[in-house]
Structures are given as structure tokens and as C-alpha cells.
Amino acid sequence: MNRPPASYRIPSPPANTHRQDPTALFSVAEIRAIEEKAMADIPPGTLMQRAAKAAASLALALLSRVTDSPKVLLVAGPGNNGGDALVMACLLADAGLHPTVMVCADPARQPDDAQRALERAQAVGVRLIAPNPEAVRHPVHWDLVVDGLFGIGLARPISGALHSLVGAINSLDCPVLALDVPSGLDADTGCVIGGGSEGGIAVRATHTLTFIGNKPGLHTCDGRDHAGEVQVAALDIAPELFVPAHAWLGSISQFSSSLRKRLHSSHKGSYGDVAVIGGAHGMVGAPVLSARAAAKSGAGRVFIGFLDEPLPYDAAHPELMCRHASELDFRAGAVVIGPGLGTSDQAQAVLLGALQADMPLVLDADALNLLALHVHLREALAARTMPSLMTPHPLEAARLLRISTPEVQSSRLEVARSIARECNSVVILKGSGSVIARPDGKLIINATGNPALATAGSGDVLAGMCGALLAQSFPVWDAALAATWMHGRAADRLIEDGIGPIGVTASELIPMARAVYNELTEQHAGRDPAI
Structure with missing residues (x-):
């Protein structure tokens, strides 16, 4: 087997450094594998709680300059990404805010963690509303919108009523915080799922808080137009559960x-x-x-x-x-x-x-x-x-x-x-x-x-x-x-x-x-x- 010339080769990363490095990039499959191993040794819902806590902390920082009572809309989709948004809403309520959650899911078909998150939000009195693009645009002037519609698992273009909902989010002139990835964006490729030919659409976020590890799709192709400023929340996953990275963000x-x-x-x-x-x-x-x-x-x-x-x-x-x-x-x-x-x-x-x-x-x-x-x-x-x-x-x-x-x-x-x-x-x-x-x-x-x-x-x-x-x-x-x-x-x-x-x-x-x-x-x- 022919080996590339020595000038092409760089040293392997020192042991464990890729696990703490926010520039290390992981595919969806790698993130799934890390997540699965992490969830095997911790109580159910732990990663969702950690993700929501990190997101709530960032949201409060983004709202720090709002002098009146901040008006926050969280859009919660039909999976664990929506569960993250619901737990986040509870944490924001605990911090003294009065968030609104637009629930875009059938509660009976939610994953267990997301269903428990919805029940908790209902129990603490978080305001829950039905999906409606007009409720995104007015009558409230939102200080922050949180995109918890879809995470890294979306495989088909956003369509129908949710397409209109994303369009309404993209029409706003306020910070938009995407949880994990902007909904509609492929985390591996950076393409809007469905692209132009199939009428695909993705949330245009000003900020993205991505979980466990950074993703390549946030930084190439359509990613930079949709992800905004990217931060990584590793969710306190044990270093030995990470896989070695094969791609990095340039520095x-x-x-x-x-x-x-x-x-x-x-x-x-x-x-x-x-x-x-x-x-x-x-x-x-x-x-x-x-x-x-x-x-x-x-x-x-x-x-x-x-x-x-x-x-x-x-x-x-x-x-x-x-x-x-x-x-x-x-x-x-x-x-x-x-x-x-x-x-x-x-x-x-x-x-x-x-x-x-x-x-x-x-x-x-x-x-x-x-x-x-x-x-x-x-x-x-x-x-x-x-x-x-x-x-x-x-x-x-x-x-x-x-x-x-x-x-x-x-x-x-x-x-x-x-x-x-x-x-x-x-x-x-x-x-x-x-x-x-x-x-x-x-x-x-x-x-x-x-x-x-x-x-x-x-x-x-x-x-x-x-x-x-x-x-x-x-x-x-x-x-x-x-x-x-x-x-x-x-x-x-x-x-x-x-x-x-x-x-x-x-x-x-x-x-x-x-x-x-x-x-x-x-x-x-x-x-x-x-x-």
C-alpha cells in the first residue's frame, strides 16, 4: 500500500485532547454513539437536563440587556429537541421569566424524556400555545426565540404548516437561539434539507448551542448562513466515551x-x-x-x-x-x-x-x-x-x-x-x-x-x-x-x-x-x- 509523502502527515492528536476541544467536529453517527454510551450509565433525562441548563444559561446572557420583562418564545418539536426546549422553559420560569412554549408535537407520541418534560412544564404553569405562524409574528414583540423544533435526526424537508412556521421565525428581527442545530439544516453536510428544488427551509439562527460535540454542518455550505455564532455544550460526558475526531474547525x-x-x-x-x-x-x-x-x-x-x-x-x-x-x-x-x-x-x-x-x-x-x-x-x-x-x-x-x-x-x-x-x-x-x-x-x-x-x-x-x-x-x-x-x-x-x-x-x-x-x-x- 502506498503511503502519502511525509509532508501530508500531521501528528495524531495527543491523548484525550479531542474530547475537550470545541474545534473537533463529529458526525451525527459519532454523536449518536457517544450519546448512547453516555445514557447507559446515567439516570433517564440527565442529558436533557444538562442541555436545557446550558441553553437557559445562554438565553439569560442573551437577554441580559433587556430592561423590561423579557418576552421569550420557545418552539418545541416532536422529539427530544423539543424536550430540551420544554425543560429550558421550566428553568427560565424558575429564573423569574414568563416564557411561552409553542408545542408542535402530539404529546402521546413523544419520547419518554420529552413527555416528562411536557408534564413538568404543565405542572409549573408554563404558558403553552398551539402552532401558529401568526403567533410568532405578532401580537408579541419577542426578545428571544428558541428553536427546539428538530435536532440532528431530521431526514426530510420541513413542509406544510411547519414550513410556514419556520418562515415566520426567519422573518423576525430578534435573536434566535437554535438548540443543537438550526431546524432543517443537515448537521453533517451543512445543506438545507431538501434544498431549493424541494422547497426545503431551515431556521436562520443568530446563535446555536450545539450539544456533546461540534458538527461540521454548522460551519460549511449553508451552515454559516443559518447557525450564527456557535457554542458547544459537552454536557459533562465522560472523556472516555468520546471517539477520536477526524475533522476540526480551522485555527x-x-x-x-x-x-x-x-x-x-x-x-x-x-x-x-x-x-x-x-x-x-x-x-x-x-x-x-x-x-x-x-x-x-x-x-x-x-x-x-x-x-x-x-x-x-x-x-x-x-x-x-x-x-x-x-x-x-x-x-x-x-x-x-x-x-x-x-x-x-x-x-x-x-x-x-x-x-x-x-x-x-x-x-x-x-x-x-x-x-x-x-x-x-x-x-x-x-x-x-x-x-x-x-x-x-x-x-x-x-x-x-x-x-x-x-x-x-x-x-x-x-x-x-x-x-x-x-x-x-x-x-x-x-x-x-x-x-x-x-x-x-x-x-x-x-x-x-x-x-x-x-x-x-x-x-x-x-x-x-x-x-x-x-x-x-x-x-x-x-x-x-x-x-x-x-x-x-x-x-x-x-x-x-x-x-x-x-x-x-x-x-x-x-x-x-x-x-x-x-x-x-x-x-x-x-x-x-x-x-
């Missing part, structure tokens, strides 16, 4: 060991060369953007290899060296290939030469489209022993796997893993919550970024950043994590400075990414990685 600590402060006694050769190859006729802007990003991400020298007639020089950045692609030397530094490359026979030949070169390689844009078209190129990529890093967006990923874009989006984690494994590469599957995967199946969901990145050329900038970090001797895994994190953080900083998200251009990301890189290096250089 600086995962790549900080590769950050290095620059020595006074260094020179341009200390920081490597990057060759950016692309620029077929009519597409010269893409490699220029990528090259500018590589230069401002710390590469010692940057070359642009054009398939078409090369520019004499880049007027904005004359330090970039323009060549014809056939003139580039593939014996040193790192190569970024694909921005504006096209899919001609000439492009195919240049890509094959890069794949056969003994140097780190970033494959973007048309390089990915060529790989999807030609088996011999894929075979050359899979056979490489030097680091390879692929940066597909969902359509490019679909072409690589010969599936549809909706299929990619409905299974982003597994798609990233599949491409990484088949192509023996680290993969950055771009999009909301970009997924970074290794050939051995480990992955990270990036936590930075915003809609400002939805602009032409932002992917070219990311590819150039990846190439620069590889040229500076970052291991390929660290380069992918760091570039993706800094790329997203640059967009976040622009928003913080009042620029965007509407109308941000890719060029504006480059100087901000440089600032982010310098700040990270000063603050975190040389620290040990968390995973």
Missing part, C-alpha cells in the same frame, strides 16, 4: 509552528522562488493577480510564465518577472499553474511538464479542468512524490469526480476527501467554510472569510498565497491551512474596516493578506500545532 494553532520571523541575515534566496503559469490569450489578468499575491505573501522572487505573448512587465509591480512559459525553469522553488491557463494542447503539455517536475506544485483553475479531461495527467499527479496542492471550487470538483455541482455541495467533506485520496494531494475545496483535506482523510473546515470573497480573482489570490508559503518551506498541509485562513481573514479585516462585502475586488485582498501574515508571524511564530 491558527494548527499551522503556527511553520510561521518564522525573518532574520536580519537573510536575502531573497532565503524565501524561495514562485513561478506562476497561465495567461493564455485574453486571460493574462489571472496569473498577474496570483503572482502579485505570491510576492506580497513573502516569496523571494516571482516569475510569471505566459502561454500567450508575455507582458513586458507589470506596471503596478515591476518586480515581477515576465517570461514565456516555455522559458521557465522547473528545478527550484514552487509552481502555481492554472490561472488563465486555458485547455489547449499547449496548456496540456505545459501542465504535464509541471506535474513531472521535482518541486512543490499548486494546481488551480484550468489546471484542474485539464486534469478532469485527461487521464494521463491525473495519473502523473497521483504518481508525484513532491507536495501537490489543489484548489478547486465546487464546479471544478464536480468535473474532477464526474458528478454534479449540487452533489458536491451536498457532500463537501467526502468530496474533498475523495479528491485528496485519488489525486494524492492536499485539497482546498473552496466555498463557504472551505474544506481542506489530506490523502489520509483528515480534514479542516476553515473558519474565516465572508461574502466579500465571492468576486472574480479571489481564487487566483489564494493560489498565489499557497505557492508563496510552499516556496518559504511550509509543509504542504500547513501551507494550505495558513493560506486559506489568512485569505479569509483578509476579507474579514476589510469588512471590519468598512470595505465591503459588496464590491470588494481580489486586488484589495492582497495587501490586507500581507498585513495579516505579518501580524500572525509576530504573535504566533514557532508555536507548536494543536493537531
Whole structure:
């Protein structure tokens, strides 16, 4: 069996750390297994009580600025998620509030714990009302709405009267706290269950309190639009009952060991060369953007290899060296290939030469489209022993796997893993919550970024950043994590400075990414990685 190159591998998590780490991500099946083991050794209803207590504490914090008697609506669905909401209502009543619970379930068909929770709510006098979208919208102006409609077990789209109810919740201008996951959102994939074609809908929460462990679907695809601010309540489950995580939410600590402060006694050769190859006729802007990003991400020298007639020089950045692609030397530094490359026979030949070169390689844009078209190129990529890093967006990923874009989006984690494994590469599957995967199946969901990145050329900038970090001797895994994190953080900083998200251009990301890189290096250089 072939093992991936050493640069793809990271140390296994230290014993037990994944059990306390809120960035560790668990699938629904893993959460179910942990929950089942935990419930075997504790009295019935214990986990529901713990979940409700954590949720009530967060609710009180969200209501701390409400001066009058807070008006709280809890929507309780037909399962244990609804039971959590009912117990939470009792705790809020004990705290002096007067919550209202909209009961969206047949009491006779509730699970035992949820049924007991309903009986307790009735006994303590919590106000219970029938499902009604109009009661959500008015006459009360709610200070907080709690979504306890469905948890992680929902398998079909929300429909009928409950569809209207979720629509009413989404129309409110107040905090919405989702228990475990926003109702209607797939906790594994981040997709709205049913999507647009089947009329699916999901609660748009401002806050999500997720139980036992963090879930990937809260952080990718539609998840970030629906989950809001995510907190984890582990419910005091014994550490030995957890399973090892295979995915994490991205953080600086995962790549900080590769950050290095620059020595006074260094020179341009200390920081490597990057060759950016692309620029077929009519597409010269893409490699220029990528090259500018590589230069401002710390590469010692940057070359642009054009398939078409090369520019004499880049007027904005004359330090970039323009060549014809056939003139580039593939014996040193790192190569970024694909921005504006096209899919001609000439492009195919240049890509094959890069794949056969003994140097780190970033494959973007048309390089990915060529790989999807030609088996011999894929075979050359899979056979490489030097680091390879692929940066597909969902359509490019679909072409690589010969599936549809909706299929990619409905299974982003597994798609990233599949491409990484088949192509023996680290993969950055771009999009909301970009997924970074290794050939051995480990992955990270990036936590930075915003809609400002939805602009032409932002992917070219990311590819150039990846190439620069590889040229500076970052291991390929660290380069992918760091570039993706800094790329997203640059967009976040622009928003913080009042620029965007509407109308941000890719060029504006480059100087901000440089600032982010310098700040990270000063603050975190040389620290040990968390995973």
C-alpha cells in the first residue's frame, strides 16, 4: 500500500485532547454513539437536563440587556429537541421569566424524556400555545426565540404548516437561539434539507448551542448562513466515551509552528522562488493577480510564465518577472499553474511538464479542468512524490469526480476527501467554510472569510498565497491551512474596516493578506500545532 509523502502527515492528536476541544467536529453517527454510551450509565433525562441548563444559561446572557420583562418564545418539536426546549422553559420560569412554549408535537407520541418534560412544564404553569405562524409574528414583540423544533435526526424537508412556521421565525428581527442545530439544516453536510428544488427551509439562527460535540454542518455550505455564532455544550460526558475526531474547525494553532520571523541575515534566496503559469490569450489578468499575491505573501522572487505573448512587465509591480512559459525553469522553488491557463494542447503539455517536475506544485483553475479531461495527467499527479496542492471550487470538483455541482455541495467533506485520496494531494475545496483535506482523510473546515470573497480573482489570490508559503518551506498541509485562513481573514479585516462585502475586488485582498501574515508571524511564530 502506498503511503502519502511525509509532508501530508500531521501528528495524531495527543491523548484525550479531542474530547475537550470545541474545534473537533463529529458526525451525527459519532454523536449518536457517544450519546448512547453516555445514557447507559446515567439516570433517564440527565442529558436533557444538562442541555436545557446550558441553553437557559445562554438565553439569560442573551437577554441580559433587556430592561423590561423579557418576552421569550420557545418552539418545541416532536422529539427530544423539543424536550430540551420544554425543560429550558421550566428553568427560565424558575429564573423569574414568563416564557411561552409553542408545542408542535402530539404529546402521546413523544419520547419518554420529552413527555416528562411536557408534564413538568404543565405542572409549573408554563404558558403553552398551539402552532401558529401568526403567533410568532405578532401580537408579541419577542426578545428571544428558541428553536427546539428538530435536532440532528431530521431526514426530510420541513413542509406544510411547519414550513410556514419556520418562515415566520426567519422573518423576525430578534435573536434566535437554535438548540443543537438550526431546524432543517443537515448537521453533517451543512445543506438545507431538501434544498431549493424541494422547497426545503431551515431556521436562520443568530446563535446555536450545539450539544456533546461540534458538527461540521454548522460551519460549511449553508451552515454559516443559518447557525450564527456557535457554542458547544459537552454536557459533562465522560472523556472516555468520546471517539477520536477526524475533522476540526480551522485555527491558527494548527499551522503556527511553520510561521518564522525573518532574520536580519537573510536575502531573497532565503524565501524561495514562485513561478506562476497561465495567461493564455485574453486571460493574462489571472496569473498577474496570483503572482502579485505570491510576492506580497513573502516569496523571494516571482516569475510569471505566459502561454500567450508575455507582458513586458507589470506596471503596478515591476518586480515581477515576465517570461514565456516555455522559458521557465522547473528545478527550484514552487509552481502555481492554472490561472488563465486555458485547455489547449499547449496548456496540456505545459501542465504535464509541471506535474513531472521535482518541486512543490499548486494546481488551480484550468489546471484542474485539464486534469478532469485527461487521464494521463491525473495519473502523473497521483504518481508525484513532491507536495501537490489543489484548489478547486465546487464546479471544478464536480468535473474532477464526474458528478454534479449540487452533489458536491451536498457532500463537501467526502468530496474533498475523495479528491485528496485519488489525486494524492492536499485539497482546498473552496466555498463557504472551505474544506481542506489530506490523502489520509483528515480534514479542516476553515473558519474565516465572508461574502466579500465571492468576486472574480479571489481564487487566483489564494493560489498565489499557497505557492508563496510552499516556496518559504511550509509543509504542504500547513501551507494550505495558513493560506486559506489568512485569505479569509483578509476579507474579514476589510469588512471590519468598512470595505465591503459588496464590491470588494481580489486586488484589495492582497495587501490586507500581507498585513495579516505579518501580524500572525509576530504573535504566533514557532508555536507548536494543536493537531
